[in-house]
Amino acid sequence: METEPTEAEMAADTVAVLTAERDEYKDRFMRALADAENARKRADKDRREAQAYGGSRIARDLLPVYDNLNRALAAAREDGSNASTALVEGVELTLKELLNVFDRHGVKRIAPEVGDRFDPQNHEAMFEAPVPGTKAGDIIQVSAEGFLLHDRLLRPAQVGVSSTPAS
Known part of the structure; x- marks a missing residue:
């Protein structure tokens, strides 16, 4: 014959059920708290990246302006006439201001020089040629x-690279 559970046994069962329920709610709460914290961190990271790299399209679009100003400056210097002196000065000032704007917005030049080593992270080899007196991989x-825009490459420097000199 079965006996009816005592009040103490029923209370113990109720406490066990309530404890399990409490633990489940606590677990859910902790997971929701962690999810909220992760979402906050993700949103903060996205905001920082948008602030730092949001101007990459306009910066990339301004690079040909920089290139054209450099070409105009080189052509005017080659001309050497008095009429081009004011032009050279104006282009130099415009170029300097463009570089100041780049600097304010985190755009930095990669300006390799002849004789530097080729770096595939920052340089793009446009051609390769054997040149006596150089080592393979020299610019x-x-x-x-x-x-670069902060630490991201906008455009690699375009260079010619020495191959192993022909014998």
Whole structure:
């Protein structure tokens, strides 16, 4: 014959059920808290990245302006006439101001020089040629400077690279 559970046994069962329920709610609460914290961190990271790299399209669009100003400056210097002196000065000032704007917004030039080592992280090899007196991987010509936006590459520097000199 079965006996009826005592009041103490029923109370113990109720406490066990309530304790399990409490533990489940506590677990859910802790998971929701962790999810909220992760979402906050993700949103903060996204906001920082948008602030730092949001201007990359306009910066990339301004790079040809920089290139054209450099070409105009080189052509005016080659001309050497008195009429081009004011033009050279104006282009130099415009170029300097463009570089100041780049600097304020985290755009930095990658300006390799002839004789530097080729770095595939920052340089793009436009051609390779054997040049006596150089080592394989030396830069022999710089076609265009490269640019970084903070730590991201906007455009690699375009260079010519020496191959192993022919015997």
